[in-house]
Amino acid sequence: MKQIKTRHLHPNDTGLATAAALLNAGALVAFPTETVYGLGADARNGQAVAGIYAAKGRPSFNPLIVHVPDVDAAQALVQWSDTADRLASVFWPGALTLVLPLAPGHGLSSLVTAGLETVAVRVPHHPTAQALLRAANMPVAAPSANVSGRISPTTAAHVLDGLSGRIAAVLDDGPCPVGVESTILSLAGTPTLLRPGGLPVEAIEAALNGPVSHHAGDAITAPGQLASHYAPGATVRLNATEAAEGEVMLGFGPVTGDLTLSASGDLVEAAAALFDSLHQLDRMGKPIAVAPIPNTGLGAAINDRLNRAAAPR
Incomplete structure (x- = not known):
């Protein structure tokens, strides 16, 4: 354009x-x-x-x-x-x-x-x-x-x-x-x-x-339902407890990383930091490993975004 x-x-x-x-x-x-x-x-x-x-x-x-x-x-x-x-x-x-x-x-x-x-x-x-x-x-x-x-x-x-x-x-x-x-x-x-x-x-x-x-099924009835969405250029690996060789790590709670969503395990803090952290890690040009996030409260939204970021493209 x-x-x-x-x-x-x-x-x-x-x-x-x-x-x-x-x-x-x-x-x-x-x-x-x-x-x-x-x-x-x-x-x-x-x-x-x-x-x-x-x-x-x-x-x-x-x-x-x-x-x-x-x-x-x-x-x-x-x-x-x-x-x-x-x-x-x-x-x-x-x-x-x-x-x-x-x-x-x-x-x-x-x-x-x-x-x-x-x-x-x-x-x-x-x-x-x-x-x-x-x-x-x-x-x-x-x-x-x-x-x-x-x-x-x-x-x-x-x-x-x-x-x-x-x-x-x-x-x-x-x-x-x-x-x-x-x-x-x-x-x-x-x-x-x-x-x-x-x-x-x-x-x-x-x-x-x-x-x-x-919601169940594949029909698109609202924004944000595409299987692959919110994705960095790098690949994303979820529920990791440490980075593999060549990866950068996004930590949470006791799992530390190159960046951490919330060292104290605060889901409100983690949600606010999620996308900026992914932007920063993506600029490093390496695959991204992400620590486990509890699937309660705002954790459900964080995991939804991370699952879509990690989906096949």
């Missing part, structure tokens, strides 16, 4: 106004959320949304999350429900994406939903994301701001490493505090976990007073 100059914007009044104007003009702007940096475009503008797929090299059958500033804006796009209301009252704004049936007259580009009759929608908590959404005054489609299938970005530098020259601007507000993508829950029927993420499923089940189903 044609190279353009990517602007590096700061989260002040001038930077936010510039970013909002670019979105309204149909351009692509990367911006921080509490989870990862998103690559935003006007979700109503098919040409702008097509630009996301082109910039990322993303398959067009992989749907996008629409970001809005509040529940009222979400209700304009989807068929709301009592269950959605209960979860939104507890977890929005925050790291939960809800998949709901499209509302009549939603106005979204069909590219956003990849032709599905549902859409994934989220109200982010990050103050800069909130300020941008309100300034732009539109639903913003925004997958992670990285080349498709590669490591997700948790800093503006990560965004520029992969997308500089492909997007109009990045709005830089430092590292993302959560560090893994949002949890995706389908409410188009029985509540079903489609992707573990920054909100532990245990918290959702507590809010619903019961268990949620887990």
Whole structure:
């Protein structure tokens, strides 16, 4: 694709106004959320949304999350429900994406939903994301701001490493505090976990007073379900207790390494460090061994990302 100059914007009044104007003009702007940096475009503008797929090299059958500033804006796009209301009252704004049936007259580009009759929608908590959404005054489609299938970005530098020259601007507000993508829950029927993420499923089940189903099958019904995803250039070996010859090691808890997600075994700290650690190790140009991670709480999201990073490509 044609190279353009990517602007590096700061989260002040001038930077936010510039970013909002670019979105309204149909351009692509990367911006921080509490989870990862998103690559935003006007979700109503098919040409702008097509630009996301082109910039990322993303398959067009992989749907996008629409970001809005509040529940009222979400209700304009989807068929709301009592269950959605209960979860939104507890977890929005925050790291939960809800998949709901499209509302009549939603106005979204069909590219956003990849032709599905549902859409994934989220109200982010990050103050800069909130300020941008309100300034732009539109639903913003925004997958992670990285080349498709590669490591997700948790800093503006990560965004520029992969997308500089492909997007109009990045709005830089430092590292993302959560560090893994949002949890995706389908409410188009029985509540079903489609992707573990920054909100532990245990918290959702507590809010619903019961268990949620887990997605089964190969059909792509939400972002982040490709078998190979979040991957570094190097190969990844999981559940390693030490590095083999020629490998670099990503440690956790008592298993030390060249880098460590959390020496104390803190899963919140590990989630925040995951993608930046993979970026750093990938630059070393060697295969990556990863220590075992408990599969509870945020560990489920970390292991989901690591399993996809290690999947055959």
